[in-house]
Amino acid sequence: MTAVDASRPVDFLSCGPEQALHIGDVRGTAAAASGTMHTGPWARGSDGGPCPGVLGVLADVVWGGAAVAGRPAGMWAVTTELSLSFGAPVATDGTRLLATGAVAHLSGDSSFATGTVRTEDGEITASGAVHTRFVAGDASAHVLPAGMHTDADAPGFAEWLGLEFAPDGLSATIPTGEAVSNPGGHLHGGVIFCISELAAAHAVSGLNPDLRSSSLHTVFLRRAELGGRVRCETDIVYRGRTTATATVCCLRPDGKPCAFSTATFGPVAPSNG
């Protein structure tokens, strides 16, 4: 049995994705962590609409921060799974989102934390869980200067990422430079989550534009080194009138899968804007 060390603060190592999405004020402990994201055009997806996938970056930072804070001394942690169920649409109007998370289970080699993301009005935009595994070592010094990767002119996160779709709509790629690094110097898990959501949403919207993402579950299989392009391959496994389901396999430049996601889609909610 492992007790949560509620005295260790959450580490906030702000990298490019956090800066691009205006994520900050991350604080707390494994027992209660919080952080904010200011919404704006950077929260838009490839179609110009709100992109729920960006919440994966916020959740990875805040919920994952709680999970990491519970690690044993001398260890670091890697995210192994991230799962979000989406509620109210993500605003892009400058309002603030508040993420809160707490460790729900902790053992000697792993933990998971659960959390929510709420609007200023208290409405739930997402709820879910993050799993981490403890590994030897510590975060390397990949913290980037504030503002280094914030591009006020980027019309949306998809464009900031440099996301490109294949003509068939089922494949998407991004370059993996320093801008999308996590504190360990690998491709940020929140970015993998987000591009998986964007890839699946693009594929599904080509078949039914009235559907939006209702949930995404990503399991991280291998770390992805920076350099080259990662590719998301989408497989639409079910398409109905009011729902759709897709799986997304995210492949490293060497062709090995680094993440596998399951995405679900439901009708656009008419009254929760």
Add this chain to the structure above:
Amino acid sequence: MTALSPRAAVPFYVCGPERFLHIEAFQGTAQGASGTMRTGPWVCDGTGTPSPGTLGILADSLWNSAAITCRPGATWGVATELSLSFGARLPADGSLLTAHAAVTFHDERCAVAVGSITTADGRALVNGTTRTRFVPGIAEPDPVPLPADDPGAAGIVEWLGLAFSPDGRTAQMDATVSFANPARNVHGGVLFCASELTASRAVAANTNGLTVSSMTILYLRGVPIGERLAYAVEVVHRGRTSAAASVRCHRADGRTAALATVNFGPAAGEGRP
């Protein structure tokens, strides 16, 4: 978001799965509901190992009951997905488990509920989310006639009548009235549990030191009672300390009824209370 009704008492329908697993009366409202389950040999698979998938039946039953209380008039609720993160090992020692649920989001089309299941001494077994879609038709189901008691079933695999292929990659079972939900389709928790058992068999979790770390199931089509169900597993990833498998549950007409992603990690410790 529509205001929750304070009078929305959570319903408790005793069907075959609830009775077999000793799931007891639910109480509370959509804003905070609880229920219990007595552990025992009935939660174990054919090798005597407690099956975490059985918790899917408790979660599906309670959490969806909470979500269903938010339905508009003249509609019923059907679960569309269930996502669980697993913590401490499931006991089979006769102790009492407690489940909690609360609806976090709902509109006229769907509801999202989050919940947890804890051991008698307060350790987290499960945290997760369910999504329920409201469909026109029945507003209140007639009670399902309970089948004759089956005290002979030694465990969950035998009770389900789950027959595995020699290579462990497929399984079949007959959808009898014992597995019915209140709407007289196969209980979502039964599909969850059978998918977990099949995936665990396919990756040989017990002999490889792995345990289920999380699982998400998407319910794509209802399964009427009387069908023969076929499960097929694809092992998406198999590493030294983790594995991921995708399970499809096919109806007799060949259509996919459910799609599950099952993730495995190292068999963990007991977790914190």
